[in-house]
Amino acid sequence: MNADTHAPSATHPTALELRDALRRGEVSAVELVHDxxxxxxxxELGAFVSAQPEAALAEAHDADARIAATPRDERESLPPLLGLPxxxxxxxDVRGAVTSHGSRAVPHVAALHDSPVAAAVRAAxxxxxxxxQVPEFGIAGYSxxxxxxxxxxxxxxxxxPGGSSGGSAAAIAAGLIPLGVGSDGGGSIRIPSAACGLVGLKPGRGAVPADRGSGLVDEIGAPRLTVSGPIARTAVDAALLFDAMRGLTAEPSLAAVRRAHELRGLRIxxxxxxxxxxxxxxxxxxxxxxxxxxxxxxxxxAxxxxxxxxxxPDPRYPGAFTDVWTAGLARIDFGPGAxxxxxxxxxxxxxxTRQASPERLARAARTLREFAADCVRQWGAYDAILTPALAFAAPRVGAFIAAGPEGDYRLQCEWAPQTSMVNVAGxxxxxxPMRRDAAGLPFGVQLIGRMGAETQLLRLAEQLAPSVSSR
Known part of the structure; x- marks a missing residue:
């Protein structure tokens, strides 16, 4: 495989630029989708596992018709992502598309309805x-x-490219799509975003309406870990998608990130x-x-x-987190031989997880609740906490699996030692992204905020943007 064939390019237009061009009539949604x-x-990156060309083109024709039927001076009132791939x-689950969960152990069937997050993005x-592409059931930090x-x-x-949103991150970094929604239960937005040189936002628990139906705690009483959030090449595009995911047509995050230079005086x-x-x-x-x-x-x-x-940090965390992280697999209804x-x-x-007693799982859940409260208290002395995004360069494809299950999980914890703790804290x-190494691999940082500080974090990410291309 030629590494230069799919090298990321700074020439790809941003999602916001594409939206503006669509609204001005300089490009059509059909053209964007065809391209x-x-x-x-x-x-050749394996970013996509399936495509829906007919459905996508039909939606693109509808988007173009809607834009054309709207007077130019009223197009700001159109859905915020109208026509964007x-x-x-x-x-x-996406209506009409097969969901495999990355597994041979469950049926691969076309969804009849959109999941809440897919419905929100479609409505936008x-x-x-x-x-x-994803790891099986999204349980790993690679894809x-x-x-x-x-x-x-x-x-x-x-x-x-990392995981579990690794296929999406690879697609965005390679310019196949301008932005995408990821999900993050232990780092699954942030790990691939960092590995691919992108901006990835893990919102706080409950910040995205589509996630609220799952509740704030899981079935064993532990903090609900997984949330949905944007992945994009810029903080501005991430803000655009974050506003759209929340149904905020006034786009407050986008407006604030555009004024990121005004943010000063934080304690980090x-x-x-x-x-x-x-x-x-x-x-x-x-x-x-x-x-x-x-x-x-x-x-x-700045x-x-x-x-x-x-x-x-609480030394009880590793065992408790692993117990809670793996418990979800026991709730899957596997068929005979699956x-x-x-x-x-x-x-x-x-x-x-099948070896874990109910009492052990209850202790793990209680430990994580205590850990979350302690993190909120300790980190609350600051406006934001700054950490490395990942500990070292992205491992080779196959390196995790070759290590065997125990070594696989260990390597994941070594590579992303500061991501899952934020999910637990909520x-x-x-x-x-901040710089590239001698081989051109991106390295970035993570900023953790207080509850409700998503927009502030995106503003900080935008303030870091001028150093993206420097070494």
Whole structure:
């Protein structure tokens, strides 16, 4: 595979630029969809596992007709994403598209209805082109399974783009689509965004209306981990999608991010500590630390006070999180013989959770609730917490699986030692690219905010943007 064929390009127009061009009549939705489908057909990154060309083109024709029928001076009132191509990961039901969950152990059937998040994005006018690659049931921080070829990183196709929203991140970084919705239960928006040099926002628990039907706690009483959020090439585009996901036609986040230069005077704490540090070696590469240093400098230049954060993680976290993380597999209704078709990691996770007694799961849930309250208290001394996005460069495709289930999970914790803790805390977090290493691989940082601070985090990500292309 030629690594240059799919190298990310700075020449791809942003989602906001495309929206403006659509509204001015300079480009049509049909043209955008045709171009994107052609790119997807020629793609060798494994970003997409399926496409819906007929449905997408029909929606594009409808979008063009609606734009044409709207007077130019009234087009700002059109749905915010009208005519923009996007995609959903292969864990999300999209009407008429097959959902495989990345697994051979469950039926692959076409959905009759959109899931809540897909419905919200459709209502905002975006056109789904198909499904993107994921790990089996979304349980891993890379995007490889036994159903379709692995997703690959556009910056180096021999490496993973991360996961579980890895196919979507690869598609956005390669310019196949301008933006996309990811889901994040332990880092699944932030890990692939960081690995692919993108901006990825994990909203706080309950911030996105489509997620609220799942409740704030899960079936065993632990904090609900998974939320939906935007992945894009810029903080402005992420704000555009975040507003659309919430149905906010006034676009307050977009307006605020456009004025990001006005944000000053925040107290930002920096930490390298991880709740996994007692279980796995947490070691940051020189490039990860250089990205962190660059962010510290840039935030200081923007007028913020950046200092070391004094944070002590709960040593009970690793076992409790793993118990809760794997418990969801026990709730899947596998048919006869289906479990034999599971991948090794899913099979190991399923075996683990079946060995856990109800009392052990209840203790794990209680521990995570206590951890969440403690994080909110300790981090609450700051307006934001700054960390590396990932500990080292994206591993090679196949490296996780080759390590066996135990080594696979261990490597995931080593690579992303500071992501899942934010899901447990229920707080918002954003990752932003800062620099590239000598091989051209992106390195970024994570900013964790207080509850309700999604827009502020996107403004901080925009303030970091001028250093994206520097080393």
């Amino acid at each position: 994107a489908l052609d790119r997807i057909a020629a793609d 996007t995609a959903h990961k292969d864990l999300v 006018g975006a056109i789904s082109l198909g499904k993107t 490889e399974n036994l159903v379709a070829p692995p997703a690959r990183n556009p910056h180096d196709p021999s490496r993973t 704490g920096v930490t390298l500590r991880s709740p996994f540090e007692g279980e796995v070696p947490v070691s940051y590469s020189p490039d990860a630390l250089a990205a962190l240093d660059a962010a510290v400098a840039r935030l200081g230049e 007028g913020h006070r950046v200092e070391e954060a004094d944070w002590i 479990e034999e078709r599971l991948g090794e990691l899913a099979a190991a996770f399923l075996a683990r 707080l918002p977090a954003v990752v932003a």
